[in-house]
Amino acid sequence: MSHTLARRLAVAGGAGLLAVALATPLPAQAQPSDQQRQQDFANAAKEFGVPVGVLLGVSYLESRWDYNAGTPSTAAGYGPMHLTDLRTAGVVTNEFAGDTEDPRGDDARPALRPKVTQPAAPPPSLQTVDEAAALLHTDAATVRSDPAQNIRGGAALLAEYQRELGVRSEDAKEWYGAVAKYSGSDDVAAARTFADEVYDTIKTGVARTTDDGQAVKLAPASDVTPDTKQADALGLRADAPPATECPKTVACESVPAPYQELPDGDYGNHDIANRPQSQKIDTIVIHDTEGYWADALTLAQDPTYLAWHYTVRSQDGLIAQHVPTKDVGWHAGNWYVNAKSIGVEHEGFAAQGTWYTEAMYRSSAKLVGYLAKRYGVPLDRAHIIGHDNVPGTTPATIAGMHWDPGPYWDWSHYFDLLGAPIKATGRPGSSMVTVAPKFAANRPVFTGCDKIGSGNACAARGSEAVVLHTAPDASSPLLSDVGLHGTGASTMDVSDVGSRVATGQQYAVAGHQGGWTAIWYLGQKGWLPSSTVVPATGLVATPKPGKATIPVYGRAFPEASAYPANVTVQALAPMPYTLAAGQKYAVGGIVPSEYYSATTFDVADHVVVRGKMKYVEVQFGHRVEYLNLDDVVLKPAF
CATH class of the missing domain: 3.40.80.10 (Peptidoglycan recognition protein-like)
Structure with missing residues (x-):
């Protein structure tokens, strides 16, 4: 008998119970197809003696019970239980390596060039799939790819952590230490925060439909008050x-x-x-x-x-x-x-x-x-x-x-958590819209997730992004972004934002046709399905009468006369885009013209230059841009 099996035998209290703990999943009962994941949680909880509320709560805080098309999370985690496997996930680098962006972005100083660093070894806490696979007597690939086995693996790990703590109880309040350890945290404060969030979820309850159509519910259990002192027995840092x-x-x-x-x-x-x-x-x-x-x-x-x-x-x-x-x-x-x-x-x-x-x-x-x-x-x-x-x-x-x-960043969910949900604020037919696709159902097929520019299709999964077309037809070309591609069309490469809008962004309406809505975008009309936007209110900016075109800027710097003699004047540098008469753009706010001159180590030399010019921040393309307030008229959108 292996050491792991011997430890499982001790906690199970006998060979008979051990056989149950290592058994294959319980036979599925006749049930609606969208209830399978709920049943998988119930089966795994019973099999490994984990309170089902604890198992559901941990999984929710990891993945919200989603499958995510079998793809890894940004921390190499797979499946509803976020079991991690660094061998198959992201390539270790850093955000600023291998590109041309100067993160400082200040013309008054030499460009800060990309730096290639030797990556550190990933922590062992990001390799839980092997331990789960061993407990299940299966292989890592199965635990990564099969949602039911993934849930069993997570339950097995929680049961193992509970055994290591020496706690024998089926009461959810006695599983705080095991939940804290499941976080993978190396310090007690972070482990406690994770466990507290899990138990808050257990107390309040939650129900949702997952990204693959499974209806899962965690009933509220407001009387569950966990034994938080259990976290002290984990031996974690306590700075x-x-x-x-x-x-x-x-x-x-x-x-x-x-x-x-x-x-x-x-x-x-x-x-x-x-x-x-x-x-x-x-x-x-x-x-x-x-x-x-x-x-x-x-x-x-x-x-x-x-x-x-x-x-x-x-x-x-x-x-x-x-x-x-x-x-x-x-x-x-x-x-x-x-x-x-x-x-x-x-x-x-x-x-x-x-x-x-x-x-x-x-x-x-x-x-x-x-x-x-x-x-x-x-x-x-x-x-x-x-x-x-x-x-x-x-x-x-x-x-x-x-x-x-x-x-794949879920802006809609993020703003729900911020207490500022993205929703309709205008009446049907408004001249402004907010981008608001249904994340799980919105599945544009991007390319290049394996390697930028490869042309290989990414896994089809939920996204916050909506792609724009040159006509109200999904087969029509994408828009061009002269700043990115010159006169060429944008692409579906995952890194190409030249013809793409994001959840929560607002745009001025340029027309309607059938089930499509056109918006003003980079000086063009971009078409997207009307089902991906909701009506909004706010201000739009349009060129003043008599101005055929107006310049667009990437920064709101002051006029030259505002700079003191000892500070180098920063060029306004218009962008290569055209904002023509008749076009309108959603206003994010009116901002002052400022330049923070900080080019020496001595803070006494730093100065904020303020001008008389004011700018209007607008949602011009995927990125925001700035317009001179004197060049535009601001109008309400209803």
Whole structure:
């Protein structure tokens, strides 16, 4: 008998019970096809002696019970129980390696070039599929690909963790320690946060239909009060709470980025500032790391490179703060955006790993909601943006801008967690719409998830992105993006945002035909199914009478006369797009013209240049852009 089997025998209390624990799943009873996953949870819970509410709660916090087309999460997790296998998931790199985007995005300083780093070894906690497979006497591929076996594997792991703690009980409140260990956390605060979220879910209950059409329900159990002291027996790190800018409801640690002087007058890896007294923080930028947690933290601590404000870990939602929010991180590739934003990185991959854990979504939403309230940042898609929505600074930088967190980040669910659901705000026939596809049912077939530009189809799965066409016909070509492709059409490559809109973004309506709606996009009419948008209200910007075209800008810099003699004037640099008379674009807000001059290590030399010009932020394409307020008329959309 193997050591694992011997341990299982001890907890089962006899060979007879052990045989039950290692048996194949219970025979399926006659039931509706959409109830199979509910039955799989019930069978696995009974087989391994795990309270079914605990099993459902853990799975919900990992995957929301979804199958995700058998693809790995951004933390190498598979199936409803998020069993992890690093051998088959994302390629380890970092978000800024191998491309041309200058994350600082400031013409007044030398470009910060991409840096190739040697990735750290992934932690053992991200390799749970093998232990689960051993407990089930099967192979890793089966546990990854078969939802029922995946659920059995998760139940087996929870039972094993419970046995290791020496707790014998079928009461859900006695499983807190096992749930905390399932998080994979290496510190007790993060493990507790994960377990607390699971038990909050158990108390409130939840019901939903999964991405593959399974109806699953966790009935509320408001009387379940777990024994939280069990987490102390896990032997995890118990560091003193660090000084961070995080809400109390998340696990947050300080991993500070160094502000350090370097040779040849250079310095890194962020800029000292005094926000919001010096400049208003009006944007929060959502990123993904394109690598694992350890590598992201190593990069943020490199004094010769770059840093952002926060990183969120996938497996348990642990947050690390690197840069104080008063200071300016180098993360968005656009200095105007950097100077007025907070950057939040999320462990994972925009393409090779295609879904984000519920633990990460919840922790991130709590952080972003806290920051938005603290700094008065509106909870909308003009101010809570992806890195893929940040504009290039000049025509030359457009093609190198990033596209994370990618088309598989669920903006609709994220805004639900923020308490600002994306929904209709206008009447039918409104001249403005909000993009709002049904995530699970919206399955555009992108290419290149294995390797950008490969042309190989990605797995068909839910997406927040809707593709635009040149005519009200799904077989018509995609739009062109002159900044990305010149006169060529955009593609379905997962990284190509030239003819793509995102959930929550708002656009001015340009027409209707059949079941299609046209919107103004990059100076063109882009067509999308009317079922993917809802009516909205707000302001639209259009050129003033008499102006045939007006310039579009990627940053809201001041007029030349606003700069003091000791600060180099920053060119306004119009973008290569055309905004012609008659076209309209949804307004995200009116913003001041500002330039934060920070080119030396000595903070005393830093100065905010403010101009008389004002700009209008508009949703011009997939990315936001800026218009001179003097060039436009603002009109209400009903």
